Amino acid sequence: MKDRFYLACTRDSVGGNMAFHCIKGEGYSTNIDKAETYTREAAQRAWEMGRSIDLPVSADHIDALAVWRVDHQYIPNENTLISGCTEYVAFIKGQWNGNDVYWLTDTLPSDQFLRARIFSHPDTSDGRLVWMPFSLADSQKRRTFDMANYNPRSMTTGAGIIKPDYIKRSGRRKDNPKSRWNCPTCGRISWQDNPYDFEGCRDVKCEDWKQKYFY
Numbered sequence: 001m002k003d004r005f006y007l008a009c010t011r012d013s014v015g016g017n018m019a020f021h022c023i024k025g026e027g028y029s030t031n032i033d034k035a036e037t038y039t040r041e042a043a044q045r046a047w048e049m050g051r052s053i054d055l056p057v058s059a060d061h062i063d064a065l066a067v068w069r070v071d072h073q074y075i076p077n078e079n080t081l082i083s084g085c086t087e088y089v090a091f092i093k094g095q096w097n098g099n100d101v102y103w104l105t106d107t108l109p110s111d112q113f114l115r116a117r118i119f120s121h122p123d124t125s126d127g128r129l130v131w132m133p134f135s136l137a138d139s140q141k142r143r144t145f146d147m148a149n150y151n152p153r154s155m156t157t158g159a160g161i162i163k164p165d166y167i168k169r170s171g172r173r174k175d176n177p178k179s180r181w182n183c184p185t186c187g188r189i190s191w192q193d194n195p196y197d198f199e200g201c202r203d204v205k206c207e208d209w210k211q212k213y214f215y
Contacts, residue, residue, distance in 0.1 A: 032145060057156055066143040082133050104117050
């Protein structure tokens with residue numbers, strides 16, 4: 001295992017894509033090639049001193065599972081035809097995974113650009129599609145990582161990163177699914193499933209709230 005890690009920011013994910021801290025602290029990006037690379041020691045320190053939304057991940061694992069996608073903000077969103085071009089691709093208008101377009105493939109549409117089918121001639125009669133030269137779309141592809149493929153055991157703790165104590169403590173805390181109420185008569189605390197209507201005081205001796213609020 002190489003001593004290479006990226007620092008993901010789970011708050012800034014876009015669609016299914018994991019976002020990473022950029023080189024020199026210049027924000028966050030889903031483009032893996034813009035991600036800062038950390039040593040194991042630096043990644044450990046960043047997690048211990050950082051926020052719960054920051055997550056060290058093995059760069060080797062991320063690189064191995066990277067897929068090429070294209071952000072609709074960097075390509076034309078209307079048909080672009082070039083005289084003499086014999087290689088076209090098409091994506092579905094108005095459908096995105098985050099910002100990434102879905103390409104026509106040999107089977108079902110996919111947001112993975114390498115699956116895009118290359119056509120010798122565009123069929124512009126279907127208004128639901130946007131056509132452009134393959135070379136134009138290819139110039140804007142970028143490497144991304146699907147968050148659904150993240151495995152914490154192999155990509156973080158299994159790669160040599162130790163989970164900080166504050167993360168362990170937060171994982172042990174359980175949110176109470178019930179709602180807290182104070183009896184309007186005696187003030188005693190009651191916990192109940194119904195968050196909208198007070199269902200009764202826990203004190204069996206307290207009957208005044210029924211007389212006051214229901215009769």
